[in-house]
Amino acid sequence: MTDMTMTNTRATRLRRLNLAGGIITGLTVLGAIIWAFPLYWAVITSLKVEQDVLTPGIQLLPERWTLDNYIHVLTKTQAGIWYLNSLVTSLAVTVIVVLTSAAAGYAISQLRFPGRRLLWWLLLASFMVPIPALIVNHFVLMADFGLLNSWSGVVLPQLIAPVTVIIYKQFFDSVPKDFREAALMDGATQFQLFFRLYLPMNWGITTALAIITFIGAWNQFLWPFLAVTSESKMNITVGITQVYDAFGVRYARDLATAILAGLPLAILYLVFQRRVTQAIMLTAGIKG
Amino acid sequence: MNRFRRQEVTAAVVFLLPFVLTYGVLFLWPTIQLAVLSFQKAPLIGEGQWAGFRNYARLLNDKLFATAVWNTLYFVLLSVVPSTLLGLVIALGVNRLKGWTQSVILACFFLPYILPVSVVYRIWMWITDNQFGIIQYPIAAIWGENVSIFRTLPLFMPTVAFITIWWLIGFNVLLFIAGLRNISSEIYEAAALDGATRWQTFRRITWPLIWPITVLVATIQLIMQLKIFDQIYLFGQGGRTDSTLGMVELVYRSAFQKNQGGYAAAVAVVLFLVIVIVSVLQFQLARARGQR
Numbered sequence: 001m002t003d004m005t006m007t008n009t010r011a012t013r014l015r016r017l018n019l020a021g022g023i024i025t026g027l028t029v030l031g032a033i034i035w036a037f038p039l040y041w042a043v044i045t046s047l048k049v050e051q052d053v054l055t056p057g058i059q060l061l062p063e064r065w066t067l068d069n070y071i072h073v074l075t076k077t078q079a080g081i082w083y084l085n086s087l088v089t090s091l092a093v094t095v096i097v098v099l100t101s102a103a104a105g106y107a108i109s110q111l112r113f114p115g116r117r118l119l120w121w122l123l124l125a126s127f128m129v130p131i132p133a134l135i136v137n138h139f140v141l142m143a144d145f146g147l148l149n150s151w152s153g154v155v156l157p158q159l160i161a162p163v164t165v166i167i168y169k170q171f172f173d174s175v176p177k178d179f180r181e182a183a184l185m186d187g188a189t190q191f192q193l194f195f196r197l198y199l200p201m202n203w204g205i206t207t208a209l210a211i212i213t214f215i216g217a218w219n220q221f222l223w224p225f226l227a228v229t230s231e232s233k234m235n236i237t238v239g240i241t242q243v244y245d246a247f248g249v250r251y252a253r254d255l256a257t258a259i260l261a262g263l264p265l266a267i268l269y270l271v272f273q274r275r276v277t278q279a280i281m282l283t284a285g286i287k288g
Numbered sequence: 289m290n291r292f293r294r295q296e297v298t299a300a301v302v303f304l305l306p307f308v309l310t311y312g313v314l315f316l317w318p319t320i321q322l323a324v325l326s327f328q329k330a331p332l333i334g335e336g337q338w339a340g341f342r343n344y345a346r347l348l349n350d351k352l353f354a355t356a357v358w359n360t361l362y363f364v365l366l367s368v369v370p371s372t373l374l375g376l377v378i379a380l381g382v383n384r385l386k387g388w389t390q391s392v393i394l395a396c397f398f399l400p401y402i403l404p405v406s407v408v409y410r411i412w413m414w415i416t417d418n419q420f421g422i423i424q425y426p427i428a429a430i431w432g433e434n435v436s437i438f439r440t441l442p443l444f445m446p447t448v449a450f451i452t453i454w455w456l457i458g459f460n461v462l463l464f465i466a467g468l469r470n471i472s473s474e475i476y477e478a479a480a481l482d483g484a485t486r487w488q489t490f491r492r493i494t495w496p497l498i499w500p501i502t503v504l505v506a507t508i509q510l511i512m513q514l515k516i517f518d519q520i521y522l523f524g525q526g527g528r529t530d531s532t533l534g535m536v537e538l539v540y541r542s543a544f545q546k547n548q549g550g551y552a553a554a555v556a557v558v559l560f561l562v563i564v565i566v567s568v569l570q571f572q573l574a575r576a577r578g579q580r
Contacts, residue, residue: 028378132517140332141314141318241410
């Protein structure tokens with residue numbers, strides 16, 4: 001008898017737990033749908049015929065599907081050039097940041113030279129400096145160099161990435177010393193060590209850092225916005241907010257441009273999900 | 289003096305040169321110049337005159353500066369605390385899911401985070417458009433008419449903060465999930481055996497163990513949102529920006545629209561100091577945590 005009641009209460013408790021769990025899961029899914037809706041709505045709108053966008057009522061699917069907005073944006077506007085500008089500057093930032101940081105990280109981690117500690121502390125300290133506070137002086141500097149309205153002008157001030165050096169240093173620190181000594185015994189130079197041992201052993205980290213640096217550079221707004229005023233030199237993130245159609249607002253087209261601007265990143269994320277996650281953890285100071 | 293091997297030092301110089309050069313020219317030099325400029329009466333480009341503390345004194349009497357500071361703090365308040373707590377709530381929900389469902393749901397919350405601010409701006413301008421925006425249907429149903437959200441002052445900051453939370457929450461969720469995964473399942477199993485309720489489990493186990501991550505997320509958000517510019521600038525374009533500007537926007541305006549480089553630098557130095565102080569506090573907190 002008592003046994004029966006025991007099993008009964010446990011069963012009800014389990015059921016209640018499951019019910020609560022079900023509700024929580026339901027809410028999570030609902031939240032995800034709400035979160036994704038703005039993206040969905042933007043994509044759907046960009047696939048509608050312009051007149052249909054303005055008809056009253058909510059149409060969750062286009063009445064007439066079309067890619068005209070995208071074709072128009074890519075062939076008849078400057079979006080293509082903006083795309084190219086974004087691509088070139090972001091790739092340049094990524095390559096330079098990763099290479100210089102890896103090299104600097106290697107030196108700080110593995111080589112003994114005067115001023116090493118000072119450099120390390122400077123790096124840790126510069127972590128804190130808010131880059132937006134430097135816009136005035138970056139602008140003056142780029143004006144002095146005559147680099148405003150150019151790719152280099154957009155790229156240069158984005159090259160300050162102490163975090164990347166710090167992460168590389170930490171990963172190079174954990175490469176076993178035996179490998180290093182064995183290679184040195186065989187007469188390897190520092191450059192061989194770096195390119196043949198330390199970099200290959202940390203390809204994963206390099207991929208992760210490259211992806212996150214690229215995303216960061218592509219997403220920059222403030223600096224490219226200041227450094228470039230001529231429409232043909234703008235990055236896509238700046239262009240889509242500063243240049244408007246002379247014939248009034250075209251919602252579907254505007255959204256098509258916006259989606260094109262975000263697309264490379266969305267693809268990059270969906271393909272390299274794990275690496276992106278890892279890179280975010282690392283830059284936040286959590287070893288993933 | 290021969291603590292260092294010559295060959296090693298030469299290699300170090302070669303390895304460090306590109307980095308040190310960019311770092312010196314693009315970071316240290318501008319930082320020093322910023323401090324110098326803040327003590328000058330100078331245009332954006334061109335020679336300035338020494339002005340002592342006059343720029344700083346001017347800050348104290350500048351209504352715009354007060355507005356900028358207030359707006360920045362207001363925005364920080366509206367965005368940092370809610371996005372931290374909501375991030376934890378979402379992470380708790382997502383963490384319960386398994387396999388591909390988890391990946392899909394997580395992607396829904398995370399995708400906005402990797403988008404450029406301009407795309408976020410375009411999407412939400414469309415959603416909130418005061419003629420055709422989808423959000424105007426519920427607004428019209430409740431309020432009786434369409435509302436031009438970004439032209440209604442009391443709605444401006446909360447809406448921008450809301451959009452910012454929508455945009456950036458994925459970052460917080462990710463960090464919280466990592467934190468939750470680090471809590472060993474044995475503790476939960478033990479609690480379940482003892483018949484702990486869901487709330488007790490959260491209150492006594494999850495919350496205290498996730499607290500360090502909560503602090504981390506909140507401080508990262510705090511430092512990030514103190515530098516707020518993009519969203520406020522974009523959504524405020526063409527509006528009454530005198531009442532919506534933040535500190536970075538004041539730097540931008542003083543320097544690039546009013547051509548007052550010295551004054552802009554002084555504003556930037558204040559922002560600089562605020563963020564350095566917050567970062568030092570965070571660093572100390574993190575260290576204290578590490579030692580414990």
